Amino acid sequence: MSRRSQWKQVADGMLGGAGKVRTMEERENVPEKACGFCKNFSENAYASDGRGYCKKLKVGSDIKVDPAVYVMEGEASLTVLFNADGSKCQYFVRMELIDTNGNEVNDPSYRRAQRQMEKAVK
Amino acid sequence: MVAEPARDGSVQELENKQEWWWVAEKKRSKRLDYLRKAVWKKGALGGNYAPGIKLDLECATLFTDMWNFWKYDPIMMRRAKAIAHVLDNKTIFITDHAQLVGYFGSLPHTIMWRVDGASMVNEEAYNEPGIMPEPEQESLEKVAKLNDYWAGQTAVDKVARILDPEDAVKFLSGAIGWGAPSSAYGYSGKDYEYLFAGKRGFEDIIEDIEAAIEKAEEKTVGVPGPEILDIYDRLQNWDAMILVLEAAMRHAKRYARLARTMAENFETDDKRKEELLRLARTCEQVPAKSPRNLQESFQYDHFVQMFARVEAHEGAWPARPDYYHGPYYDKDVNIDKTLTKEEALDLVGEFMIRAYEVGGFAPRWAREGLQGITGTWVWTLGGVNKDGTDACNDLTIAFLQAARLVRVSNPTFGFRWHPKVKDEVMRECFECIRHGLGYPSMRNDPLLVQNAMHWHGHPLEEARTWVHQACMSPCPTTKNGVQPMRMASATANCAKMVEYALHNGYDHVVGMQMGPQTGEASSFTDFEQLFQAWTTQMQWLTNLLVRTVNLGRYKDPEFFGRPFLSGISQRSVESGLDVVSPVGDRGNCWITAFTWVENIDSLAAVKKLVFDEKKYTMEQLITALKANWDGYEQMRLDFVNNAPKWGNDDDYVDDIMIRCLQATARHSHVMKCPSGNNWPILPENVSGNIHYASIVGALPNGRRCGDALYDGGISPGPGLDKKGPTAVLASCGKIDHIADGRAFLLNQRLSPTQLAGEKGYQLWKAYIRTWADLGLDHVQFNMVSDETLRAAQKDPEKYSEVIVRVAGYSAHFVDISRKTQDNIIQRTVQGI
Amino acid sequence: MKCTECSYEAGVSSFRYLYNARIDASMTLRQCPQCQAWLAVDELAGEARQRVTDGDAPWGKSAGIEGLARDVAR
């Protein structure tokens, strides 16, 4: 596969949401095992729309299917939304300290300042 | 009203206690007091908007409706029609006591939402706590609907689709830089020479455009040939410019009508009635016709800024108000005597307040990087005329005085110092600094004029018109010199250069191979190998950012379109091209170099402790860094305290600074902008040093991931400049401030106690003389004591008006995060 | 390390690292994952010293040249 094709796959994984129409339910629902509650979730520092990286899984992984597909090696980490459902993911580890305080500054590992997360954490 | 009463005590007592915010409240007019307190502050508190600030759904909806309706029009025309629809239909308002009008949102507490800028920002707006207008559910549904409409067709979506996919992934990782490669989030310079020096109102411009159309049409109805083909597009563009300029004039007339309605139907006070009628006459005159007096001149300028902001999310406010409005001040106050100095001061203060209240919805990284403000409104004062004579005038002084009365954190001033500046003006600058405003920053005008000629080839006369295009970078206000889009996505998180050099290009924060594989640093046997790796990472990082934004700039006329900005720019009026097109732009690009000095202190520490003294091995160092220094505290302290640090006049480390700058400067001549011009670096930080604190890994200068990075530019690390202010200046003076980069930010903290009174002024003036003699281009000061800042942390409401200099901008201390506050307090208070 | 507020006990790195308010000192700020209090931590000793609230500066005042300014000298 050419360099461009390889990175195209990564980019599609990362930017795939840009042209996607989402329902209110998809936007509002924060599942019991949402990625945002997981220790392996790291917020993206550029796009603060709630997307982040999984610290364990690489691009090509799919935690929506059953059984989940895990890719552990690769060029880039898997991009997931804070409210993606992580219930099928064996790497889900609940985080004890979730910081919803948006007045402090970026901390990809702990901070989840979205309105939906504020409600869910409370 | 939330107006707090002024603190007890006389002005003199408050001045003695240096409680300048209470002094201002007592000294300013009732009008200014009302207007200042009436502002809904749009700057985010850390990363969150203040309570009560709401997303403007009216303008976003009006814009989208008409954008959708005219879906088959070319992009400039489509945008012009959508903007016109907003201007014709949005809610407007006139605040009690106001003499100047214009806000780009619909109501005073709303933040404009650039709905066509970026899908990811739109989704962020949806997720943002606290900003949905009530009823919340209804607003969320509206926002979701708008987001679904724009998904995939915003300006940034379009650029992202065509970027090299590897570049896109790495840029959007958020690790190496920020900004948006689109003029949708622009920092546009304004062609003040065309508008103000040329004394043109919009009606005059339309005449110019019509003349250009007539000339072009001679060709489109003439002999066929390839040279006439692109004229058809230009004709569409010209039509779009006329359409939006006409809408802008209609919009101003709406204010005129409202002012008359208020005067004739509601107002009972005769004086206010007369003010409202004057305001009506003002809005009937400008922007249609050129201004006749100071109020009209300010109003014209403010309208121009508002219209540009309805068109794009403007992140900066390049302006030179004393230079362009000064003649009207002189006419009204000194010659015709139609305004007293006090009345003029009210207008100047209000002109600043109108800018202060402006704010749009910005993505979180921008809010965190510019905590407390909504953009870098750095207005330029002082400087020289085109012939090199002193340009300071009575309005320069009035701005410096008004700033102390209204105490806004935005706009701030950058003062173009030169040897002919009169003492009375210098005293006014100092008074602003002494009052703790953190501005004006002092800029070395002769040097920066030369710098503009060196890097971008601006002719001398044009270079002398320069204004701050954002925080720091000078840009002329002329036809070919003005830059319509500050290419802000070439904002580099430079600490990653040394981080990647130490980790073979791998980024442990985002878990990605980012930079090139320059070798395992644990196997490096001498400093030259590390430096070579650093150079390769520096070139890779700057290349990527510049490639991205160059493409964004080149495609912008196709992906976004700026009919209004084009309509007020001479080169577009003449050519019919979108002003963002690189054609006719001389080029004035710079790479904003965040987190730069970490490279220098880190490289010096490795050279000293690993390669020279062999106290540690590279392997030990890399292990400690990967552990974020956890378990290596003694070693970390060694790297902080026993390695030379920038800012102490120590050649060991200063030579590394020069070497890094020169390597980068060489590369700056290799990389070219779409106009074929250079890409110099400009080290500064805004509050990016805090935003990036948890994104940059541990470094050999002793920082951990999470620690604030240095406060930026060429400022030494907080608390690490231990040899006094002269040593700081001596280190900084070793840099060639013309050939080594575009400009270099230096923060200094001074003691308010030491600089009290006449003696304090003389000390400061002598300091400035030394600064200029050493050839530095910039310096700015914080002059608020530790006591005050700690007290403000404890009791923020009581100290809500304390202002500090963060980096290239000022902010109210209570609006910045605790980490940023501590970072400022940590800076060394220099005795001079 | 033991939290001074809620007595939660775990290794130092289990406490969320916030920042080092002075790079040249071994005092850092960390956050207790249980009670979320901000703690001043002596990294050399690996011990939490005290809770940090608004306005507290357990690492001392501004760096700088002692004695030149009233606020620095204090």
Added chain:
Amino acid sequence: MSTCAECKSFFVREEEPGQGDCVRRVVDPRQAYYQSKPVREDSSSSGCESFQKK
């Protein structure tokens, strides 16, 4: 059915027959101001909480 033209807040635009401005005073927690929004004189005012018959 009442129309905007019948409302105290309606001010006709003399130069544009049929068009007018809805001008209202607002006092928010920080400032007081007059706001204006374009309306047609024959627009229905039913559902407008601010309607006040002239």
